[in-house]
Amino acid sequence: MSALRRIGLVSALFLVAGAAAGVLWEWLWDPTTGVTYQGQWYLEPAGPDQSFSSIALFVVIAVPLGIVLGVLSGIWRDQEVVTTVTVLVAAVGAGLLMYAVGHALGPPDPQVLAAAKPDYTTLPGDLVLTAPDADRVAWHSSALVALPAGAMAGLVATYLLGKQGLTRRSRG
Template sequence: MPDQLTSDAMLDAPEPSGRAISPLRIEWNRATVLFALAAAGLFVLGGIVAGLVQHWRWSPPDGMVTQHSWYRGLISLDPLTLAQNVDQGVFDGLGWYIASCAVVGLVLGLVVALLLVRSELLSVAAVVLGGLAGGVVARLIAVALAPADPTPLAKSASDGTVLPDTLHLGSWWTIVVLPGTGLLALTALFLLITPRRARHL
């Protein structure tokens, strides 16, 4: 008798709904993939904007030529005088690059999260790949618009010639600023959206 009751209870038990909540989802329909490609393209356009903003906001430091050598911050030859905070302009150039890429990454990360809210993995892929491409584009534009390296120009310049410094961005690791801040914004928004979506399932 107990075995029969157990069997009847198993037959009467409701079937599982099959709606397991997955923390990460991916949808491969055509519209979602097109949105992902568009999102990656947005990051490339964002890289162009970041490079232009860096160039617009940065003022390269000047230097002066003496004996066919260029010296940053040299403002007088007689007597030899260096300006204060000689390297400040160099740090400003890097700082504006990082700041412009960070702002663009945060904004576009939020945009991508809203566009691809139902496909988290595609969102991450779009931000990482598009963000890296955007970071490279931003760097190339910033360097291309910066003044030429004054060191070789000084070889043929006369004493007292004032030349601006070029842009120094250091390591290529700086290109991860744009995708990194994009992922930060993406993750923050997903953490806010996912619990609310789970309560409605």
């Protein structure tokens, strides 16, 4: 298989899986709720178990998906350097795409909606990878390394452990 074809297939595999994982992330996530008060949205009930549920679910989906995709990419036994670089770049893209799709399918930003709502109106939170604070950038999160970390772990495991079962023994 040529290097360009391998790059294309691995990239397509990761990007399609990343988009599907974003749909799954949004589908499995239970929106957190909060209330408006003086034009601001506040998580109710407050607490780390509420505000980080979307982050935990993202990681729970992304790491195993990355491992599976890394193993699938590592099964082809030639052009390991090209495959490794492609897996790393494609996994970063898949993680970003997973976030973008899940966030786009989720509810809108409650901080924006709270400005036009009366006090004590209940609004669902949005699907992001940070705490629901007003000054946070929604995609600044270390959770975005979950899919690339899983992919590299699966790929490295395939290269280190899979070679014994896939290569022919010397008969000389």
